[in-house]
Amino acid sequence: xxxxxxxxxxxxxxxxxxxxxxxxxxxxxxxxxxxxxxxxxxxxxxxxxxxxxxxxxxxxxxxxxxxxxxxxxxxxxxxxxxxxxxxxxxxxxxxxxxxxxxxxxxxxxxxxxxxxxxxxxxxxxxxxxxxxxxxxxxxxxxxxxxxxxxxxxxxxxxxxxxxxxxxxxxxxxxxxxxxxxxxxxxxxxxxxxxxxxxxxxxxxxxxxxxxxxxxxxxxxxxxxxxxxxxxxxxxxxxxxxxxxxxxxxxxxxxxxxxxxxxxxxxxxxxxxxxxxxxxxxxxxxxxxxxxxxxxxxxxxxxxxxxxxxxxxxxxxxxxxxxxxxxxxxxxxxxxxxxxxxxxxxxxxxxxxxxxxxxxxxxxxxxxxxxxxxxxxxxxxxxxxxxxxxxxxxxxxxxxxxxxxxxxxxxxxxxxxxxxxxxxxxxxxxxxxxxxxxxxxxxxxxxxxxxxxxxxxxxxxxxxxxxxxxxxxxxxxxxxxxxxxxxxxxxxxxxxxxxxxxxxxxxxxxxxxxxxxxxxxxxxxxxxxxxxxxxx
Amino acid sequence: xxxxxxxxxxxxxxxxxxxxxxxxxxxxxxxxxxxxxxxxxxxxxxxxxxxxxxxxxxxxxxxxxxxxxxxxxxxxxxxxxxxxxxxxxxxxxxxxxxxxxxxxxxxxxxxxxxxxxxxxxxxxxxxxxxxxxxxxxxxxxxxxxxxxxxxxxxxxxxxxxxxxxxxxxxxxxxxxxxxxxxxxxxxxxxxxxxxxxxxxxxxxxxxxxxxxxxxxxxxxxxxxxxxxxxxxxxxxxxxxxxxxxxxxxxxxxxxxxxxxxxxxxxxxxxxxxxxxxxxxxxxxxxxxxxxxxxxxxxxxxxxxxxxxxxxxxxxxxxxxxxxxxxxxxxxxxxxxxxxxxxxxxxxxxxxxxxxxxxxxxxxxxxxxxxxxxxxxxxxxxxxxxxxxxxxxxxxxxxxxxxxxxxxxxxxxxxxxxxxxxxxxxxxxx
Numbered sequence: 001x002x003x004x005x006x007x008x009x010x011x012x013x014x015x016x017x018x019x020x021x022x023x024x025x026x027x028x029x030x031x032x033x034x035x036x037x038x039x040x041x042x043x044x045x046x047x048x049x050x051x052x053x054x055x056x057x058x059x060x061x062x063x064x065x066x067x068x069x070x071x072x073x074x075x076x077x078x079x080x081x082x083x084x085x086x087x088x089x090x091x092x093x094x095x096x097x098x099x100x101x102x103x104x105x106x107x108x109x110x111x112x113x114x115x116x117x118x119x120x121x122x123x124x125x126x127x128x129x130x131x132x133x134x135x136x137x138x139x140x141x142x143x144x145x146x147x148x149x150x151x152x153x154x155x156x157x158x159x160x161x162x163x164x165x166x167x168x169x170x171x172x173x174x175x176x177x178x179x180x181x182x183x184x185x186x187x188x189x190x191x192x193x194x195x196x197x198x199x200x201x202x203x204x205x206x207x208x209x210x211x212x213x214x215x216x217x218x219x220x221x222x223x224x225x226x227x228x229x230x231x232x233x234x235x236x237x238x239x240x241x242x243x244x245x246x247x248x249x250x251x252x253x254x255x256x257x258x259x260x261x262x263x264x265x266x267x268x269x270x271x272x273x274x275x276x277x278x279x280x281x282x283x284x285x286x287x288x289x290x291x292x293x294x295x296x297x298x299x300x301x302x303x304x305x306x307x308x309x310x311x312x313x314x315x316x317x318x319x320x321x322x323x324x325x326x327x328x329x330x331x332x333x334x335x336x337x338x339x340x341x342x343x344x345x346x347x348x349x350x351x352x353x354x355x356x357x358x359x360x361x362x363x364x365x366x367x368x369x370x371x372x373x374x375x376x377x378x379x380x381x382x383x384x385x386x387x388x389x390x391x392x393x394x395x396x397x398x399x400x401x402x403x404x405x406x407x408x409x410x411x412x413x414x415x416x417x418x419x420x421x422x423x424x425x426x427x428x429x430x431x432x433x434x435x436x437x438x439x440x441x442x443x444x445x446x447x448x449x450x451x452x453x454x455x456x457x458x459x460x461x462x463x464x465x466x467x468x469x470x471x472x473x474x475x476x477x478x479x480x481x482x483x484x485x486x487x488x489x490x491x492x493x494x495x496x497x498x499x500x501x502x503x504x505x506x507x508x509x510x511x512x513x514x515x516x517x518x519x520x521x522x523x524x525x526x527x528x529x530x531x532x533x534x535x
Numbered sequence: 536x537x538x539x540x541x542x543x544x545x546x547x548x549x550x551x552x553x554x555x556x557x558x559x560x561x562x563x564x565x566x567x568x569x570x571x572x573x574x575x576x577x578x579x580x581x582x583x584x585x586x587x588x589x590x591x592x593x594x595x596x597x598x599x600x601x602x603x604x605x606x607x608x609x610x611x612x613x614x615x616x617x618x619x620x621x622x623x624x625x626x627x628x629x630x631x632x633x634x635x636x637x638x639x640x641x642x643x644x645x646x647x648x649x650x651x652x653x654x655x656x657x658x659x660x661x662x663x664x665x666x667x668x669x670x671x672x673x674x675x676x677x678x679x680x681x682x683x684x685x686x687x688x689x690x691x692x693x694x695x696x697x698x699x700x701x702x703x704x705x706x707x708x709x710x711x712x713x714x715x716x717x718x719x720x721x722x723x724x725x726x727x728x729x730x731x732x733x734x735x736x737x738x739x740x741x742x743x744x745x746x747x748x749x750x751x752x753x754x755x756x757x758x759x760x761x762x763x764x765x766x767x768x769x770x771x772x773x774x775x776x777x778x779x780x781x782x783x784x785x786x787x788x789x790x791x792x793x794x795x796x797x798x799x800x801x802x803x804x805x806x807x808x809x810x811x812x813x814x815x816x817x818x819x820x821x822x823x824x825x826x827x828x829x830x831x832x833x834x835x836x837x838x839x840x841x842x843x844x845x846x847x848x849x850x851x852x853x854x855x856x857x858x859x860x861x862x863x864x865x866x867x868x869x870x871x872x873x874x875x876x877x878x879x880x881x882x883x884x885x886x887x888x889x890x891x892x893x894x895x896x897x898x899x900x901x902x903x904x905x906x907x908x909x910x911x912x913x914x915x916x917x918x919x920x921x922x923x924x925x926x927x928x929x930x931x932x933x934x935x936x937x938x939x940x941x942x943x944x945x946x947x948x949x950x951x952x953x954x955x956x957x958x959x960x961x962x963x964x
Binding site for chain 1: 683
């Protein structure tokens with residue numbers, strides 16, 4: 001058993017729902033207890049979809065367990081077919097139904113419905129949402145992809161005069177910015193002279209799947225969802241797949257080059273000349289100089305985390321001090337990226353572990369998920385969201401891709417925005433004791449120093465007298481270490497701008513401990529500063 | 536036209552009315568969601584769900600942005616190792632609880648909350664609670680109840696929790712003076728209002744259940760009379776009755792009529808005279824009447840359809856029909872407790888279509904065919920129905936908003952006028 005406060009991913013059947021809800025003409029019959037319909041509101045509220053997800057739940061209750069839950073499932077499946085008349089059906093079990101072992105796949109087969117029925121085996125007690133989405137997509141592709149006569153045939157050369165075409169694989173319902181990423185990447189491909197054959201699962205019908213094999217190659221937008229399916233398509237239809245995810249200007253250019261190579265076309269029109277993105281100039285302009293070396297912590301799904309670390313380092317001039325993911329399936333990618341930046345990879349789905357790491361590293365900016373927003377808020381650190389899980393505010397009305405050249409513009413604005421406020425606060429560090437703008441008005445009893453003074457001091461938390469241990473996360477200065485500080489040094493420490501103060505405190509204490517100093521004086525503070533200053 | 540309905544004489548209403556009982560897909564929350572408000576009400580309690588990732592995901596999706604600090608609930612997620620052998624499962628649970636109590640030393644009461652997976656594998660949480668009690672008492676009291684979807688629907692989670700807590704209430708000394716217990720979670724502000732009214736009526740002593748802190752459990756005994764503040768407390772009432780307490784029959788304190796009759800039930804118990812009752816309740820009634828008069832023109836004659844959700848549907852429908860002149864197309868409820876709702880049913884307009892349970896597709900068919908002016912439903916249905924051109928009021932808000940008592944009557948009406956006002960505003964643009 002694992003104690004969980006927040007979870008980064010839902011159960012695997014939610015991943016299957018994301019595939020089904022993204023598609024058209026597909027229905028999902030889910031064997032699940034009453035109450036599991038909560039998942040509908042992920043789609044109707046968070047993503048604000050205007051129709052119900054195409055999911056029929058059996059919603060069995062305790063009284064049904066004594067009876068025939070298998071019959072209940074068959075009735076639900078039959079009625080769902082009659083009412084919705086889908087082109088294909090997927091059937092599966094949620095975690096509780098998995099325990100009662102009714103075999104939805106076998107039961108649905110026995111109904112002999114006139115459409116393809118794809119059974120899903122999603123082990124709820126081992127796997128999670130993204131795996132569920134990937135497995136569902138893979139099973140659907142396996143069952144439905146065509147044309148049949150192309151299967152296993154070697155790929156011939158493209159007929160002369162026909163434009164190259166590709167599939168876009170991976171976008172789903174409830175995906176972080178999937179809607180606009182698809183639009184942006186499609187735009188980019190059209191500029192390159194590449195046609196989009198099928199986008200799947202988002203917006204595709206089972207009938208569209210039958211055309212997947214007609215494309216010359218596949219563009220894998222979200223490896224978490226599409227990697228397994230793309231591999232199968234490569235084996236079956238000989239379609240190569242892209243490996244670069246076009247998030248950030250550098251990655252987008254690399255992606256364009258990769259597509260050009262796969263399509264056998266010339267991409268110089270897109271790659272040469274002025275950058276189609278404003279982000280490089282914005283980042284080069286002197287107003288951005290202060291971004292140099294800002295210490296960032298990056299966490300999210302592996303794809304977005306790896307992409308963000310690259311953009312942060314090479315396009316924003318930040319220093320990545322921590323990099324992690326909750327996607328265990330892609331731990332290798334994160335380890336490789338972490339090695340590039342010389343940081344320890346953090347591979348965990350334990351929210352408390354991530355919180356401890358952020359507290360320990362004391363970054364100036366956190367790029368993470370909805371959960372890191374909670375952590376950053378508590379620690380008083382600026383934060384921007386780069387990955388699912390996200391809440392309703394990250395399904396915006398406006399066009400906001402993460403991918404492509406426009407996506408790079410969005411990234412620049414989004415990441416710098418919380419820091420701009422940080423710069424304002426910098427002035428607070430210079431001119432203290434202003435009657436209006438005094439940052440130390442906040443409770444310092446939380447043991448985190450001034451950062452908590454910023455923004456909302458989180459009243460729920462401040463009032464929560466039971467949160468004491470959580471409020472002093474590991475890595476924050478401990479009372480024993482604090483006792484070492486002379487009053488004068490402590491006062492001087494407070495003159496350091498708040499967003500680097502935590503780091504300064506930690507470094508100084510480390511410096512003192514390493515040298516066996518019993519007290520930290522003004523001189524120790526500045527000795528440590530000199531010791532740790534970048535050379 | 537609606538005045539006809541509002542002015543109908545009080546007859547038997549719907550006491551013996553037929554009820555459409557349906558079984559099929561139910562679009563409702565499970566009882567775990569009760570934790571979202573209970574963990575705030577009992578401030579030093581922690582709710583540990585023993586369940587799956589689905590349970591954890593449900594809680595975090597349902598609690599949404601409301602909870603930014605570390606909440607006082609969590610999930611012990613069962614994994615495949617636990618499924619391999621149950622003995623191991625108990626040891627794992629003990630370990631999780633020990634870690635939790637270490638992290639949150641302020642906890643005085645710990646609820647082990649059962650879920651569908653824990654019920655299906657028959658993990659005995661009551662034995663676990665006993666075992667943990669032996670280890671952590673008296674600092675922490677460990678209780679258990681089930682909030683599983685297979686057993687409970689939405690607000691029934693509170694019922695299961697309070698029923699478990701009822702068994703823990705200290706016994707009132709023999710020969711104790713008659714006392715009143717108000718049962719069911721109320722917003723703090725509402726609780727305070729009722730406490731003031733009871734004080735002015737000289738009704739007392741009055742205690743509220745659940746209490747705001749684990750250490751403030753009210754005593755209970757044969758001289759305790761209790762008033763249900765919420766309609767979904769069947770098991771809690773039974774548990775209290777098993778302790779000798781007796782329920783005062785009353786409608787629920789929603790709207791002017793409901794609140795008045797509810798207070799009257801308490802006043803009768805303590806022999807409060809009619810004149811005093813009038814004097815004490817008059818200001819509240821007048822304020823509420825003025826507030827409702829502002830909303831009545833918007834709602835009068837409008838047709839409303841209730842999907843089942845919280846069991847509050849019948850009292851709400853009664854209030855909307857009688858005090859605001861709305862017409863009831865269908866009143867759906869997850870469970871209909873005829874005894875607790877007897878007074879409410881008597882007040883419902885005769886001929887109201889009542890339904891218990893759900894087959895959501897068929898109910899949607901009926902709703903679409905009826906084209907009501909306002910649909911009360913859950914969040915899984917609200918936006919899709921709005922997109923079909925219907926106006927909806929999402930039902931969960933009725934559980935998370937102070938709606939009881941005189942001074943909330945206007946707010947309660949406003950919850951129903953707001954979507955209609957909004958629709959007009961947007962249409963005018």
